[in-house]
Each structure stands twice: as C-alpha cells, then as structure tokens.
Amino acid sequence: MAFLELNALTKRFGPVTAVDRISFNVEQGSFVSLLGPSGCGKTTTLQMIAGFENVTSGKITLNGRDLAGVPARHRGLGIVFQSYALFMHMTTAENVSFGLEMRGVPGAERKIRVARALDLVHLSHLSDRYPRTMSGGQRQRVALARALVIEPELLLLDEPLSNLDAKLREEMQLELRRIQREAGVTTLMVTHDQAEALALSDRVVVLEKGQVQQEAAPFDVYETPHTAFVSSFIGKSNTLPATLVSGDASGSIVECAGVRLQAGATPLAAGPVQIAIRPERIEVVDDGAVLTGKVSERVFLGNQWLLTVATPVGNLLVLRRNAGRSEADIGDTVGLAFRRVDLRILASSEAAA
Numbered sequence: 001m002a003f004l005e006l007n008a009l010t011k012r013f014g015p016v017t018a019v020d021r022i023s024f025n026v027e028q029g030s031f032v033s034l035l036g037p038s039g040c041g042k043t044t045t046l047q048m049i050a051g052f053e054n055v056t057s058g059k060i061t062l063n064g065r066d067l068a069g070v071p072a073r074h075r076g077l078g079i080v081f082q083s084y085a086l087f088m089h090m091t092t093a094e095n096v097s098f099g100l101e102m103r104g105v106p107g108a109e110r111k112i113r114v115a116r117a118l119d120l121v122h123l124s125h126l127s128d129r130y131p132r133t134m135s136g137g138q139r140q141r142v143a144l145a146r147a148l149v150i151e152p153e154l155l156l157l158d159e160p161l162s163n164l165d166a167k168l169r170e171e172m173q174l175e176l177r178r179i180q181r182e183a184g185v186t187t188l189m190v191t192h193d194q195a196e197a198l199a200l201s202d203r204v205v206v207l208e209k210g211q212v213q214q215e216a217a218p219f220d221v222y223e224t225p226h227t228a229f230v231s232s233f234i235g236k237s238n239t240l241p242a243t244l245v246s247g248d249a250s251g252s253i254v255e256c257a258g259v260r261l262q263a264g265a266t267p268l269a270a271g272p273v274q275i276a277i278r279p280e281r282i283e284v285v286d287d288g289a290v291l292t293g294k295v296s297e298r299v300f301l302g303n304q305w306l307l308t309v310a311t312p313v314g315n316l317l318v319l320r321r322n323a324g325r326s327e328a329d330i331g332d333t334v335g336l337a338f339r340r341v342d343l344r345i346l347a348s349s350e351a352a353a
Ligand SMILES: Nc1ncnc2c1ncn2[C@@H]1O[C@H](COP(=O)(O)OP(=O)(O)OP(=O)(O)O)[C@@H](O)[C@H]1O
Pocket: 013, 016, 017, 018, 036, 037, 038, 039, 040, 041, 042, 043, 044, 045, 192
C-alpha cells in the first residue's frame, strides 16, 4: 500500500467538475508534483487532501488511514502556501514555534525542535528577525521551517516558489529539494511550472481539466508523453496533425500536409494522429535533409538559438546549441533532419475524444 493514495477523487462545484476521478499514489519519502495549467483542479485536489474542502466522491488514504471525516487539524500535515502567511508581529523563531505551542509541546523541547528546523533551512542566524526585515527567499524558508517543525506525515506545497524572482526561484528549487531529502518528508507540490516540476520531483502527475493525463518520472513524462497535451505542456514541442499510413513496434509512416515521413513506433491503427517532435531533436544539416525550409524567425537565448523554420509541413521550432558562432539567419534556406524515433505519434485529440 502506498503512503498517500487518491482513489477516484472527485469534486463538483454545482455544475463544474473541478476534479474528475483522480487516482494516483505517493510513496513514502518521495516528492511528487501535481502539474497543470490554471484551472485544471490542482489546488482543489490539495485542499481536499488538507481537509479544507469537502470531497464529492472518492477516497483519500494517508498511511493506511481513511481521511474521510478527519478534521484538517488532525491530519498531521505541514502546509506551505504561495503567500507564506507568516505572523508579521512574531520573530522567525516565534513563527516556527507557534505550531508546537498549539500542540502543547513543552518549552524545552520546543526550543530544541525550533533550533533543528531553523538549522535545516539554514536560518539559524536570523531567528530573532521579523518577517518584514527579510527577503522573499528567507520568508519562504521560515514558512518551510514552520511546516516541518511539527514533523508532518505529509508536506503539502501550493506554488511555494511563485512569489520569487526567476534567479531566486532556481536557487530555492535546489534548496527545497535538499530540505525535503534531509527531512525525509513525503511531499506533494502543486505547480503550473513544468520546469519546476521536472527539476524537483521523483514523479509528476499531469492534470488537465480535472483529469490525470499522465503519471510518471520526470524523464519519462518528457521523453514519452502519452498525449498531445502533455507533449506541448511539458517543454517545447512541435505538434502537427497527420495521418498514420502504417505503423507497428518497429516504426511507422505518416503523411503530414502531403509529405511522407518516417516516425517512431506506435500501437495506434492507421488514421488521423498527431505527430510531435522536440525542437532540440531537429538538426540543421548540409546533407541528408528530411525537410527543407526557410528561417522565418531567430531568437538568441544565450546558450541556445531558437529558429522558426517554415517547411512544407508547417512552421517548426528548432533549438540549436550556441557553439560560439553565428547561426542561420532570417531568410536563409536550411536542411532539417531528425531520427525517426524522435518523431512521436500521439493519438489525435479528435480520435481520443
Ligand atoms: N469554490 C469554488 N466554487 C466554484 N468553482 C470553483 C471553486 N474553487 C474552484 N473552482 C473551479 O474549479 C476549477 C479548478 O480550480 P482550481 O483552483 O483547483 O484550479 P488550479 O489548477 O489550482 O488553478 P490555478 O493554478 O489557477 O490556481 C476551476 O474551474 C475553478 O473555477
């Protein structure tokens, strides 16, 4: 039995089904992200686990315990929200200590546990400071220490880094992972940021319109997306409508805008499909081009160039590593090539509907 189990969890607000029969597991000690666009039901799912929102149907089991009817304060959870909601009139140490006081933990033990939690988040030197005198990243650490000091069975994070600027956010991602590992706490994080989910998680659960689209390790979600939605939501992807002419476990042939292309393996039957290829899997080549096209846009990203190439099958994004020399320019004709396995066949959304 998994540590946290969601079984056909459903939430309806009147006619709106916000969460639609969601099922997934979280193993003890692991870090799982619930990832999806705005309005897909992430926060509602988290709120049901936390006990802040009633469940319409389905079941949540934590460490073998059915959470139905268990009030939020008895669920043993640590929670960090997007706005850290620190007590502004309390110092760092007082903020962290508060939850222990509420639970009647004696003073001497409180002191030891607060010191340990502050040490974990590297904030021991700021224990007497007030939140208003601290940076966003430091406040975020206080919020984490406050959630962890009660030694929760499960840590719930709702967009915990989204108030931080880009650079700090990257730093805090690494910190969050270190803290989670050191504390050994089972963690479920809600985010709309795919890069954050990939960087932090052991497993990613991708949600769309209240339903689980895919649940897998970050590498697998990126490399083998199950649907066109997952393919385009996680990383950049060129996704085009096509017709599957023939295909099996060894490879396939597709037709896209009248052009026949070799593609990867597929279990799907001949008919309408979508094809998807990552921009970094397309090479610009002098010989052996699969497609030829004209560069219509060029963006310099520092470590990479992002080209848009108008080809007979449509516009394709092509990502090239910056090797310290100039890149094909707007108006240039370029040859493009890719491995057939990198051209993935996905069920067309019309066919799947
Ligand atoms: N209290 C409510 N009453 C009615 N509808 C609600 C309520 N809370 C959420 N919803 C609806 O449920 C759906 C899912 O909302 P939810 O907040 O869970 O999405 P989300 O994925 O967390 O989005 P975001 O990233 O924007 O917070 C949305 O259509 C939302 O409008």
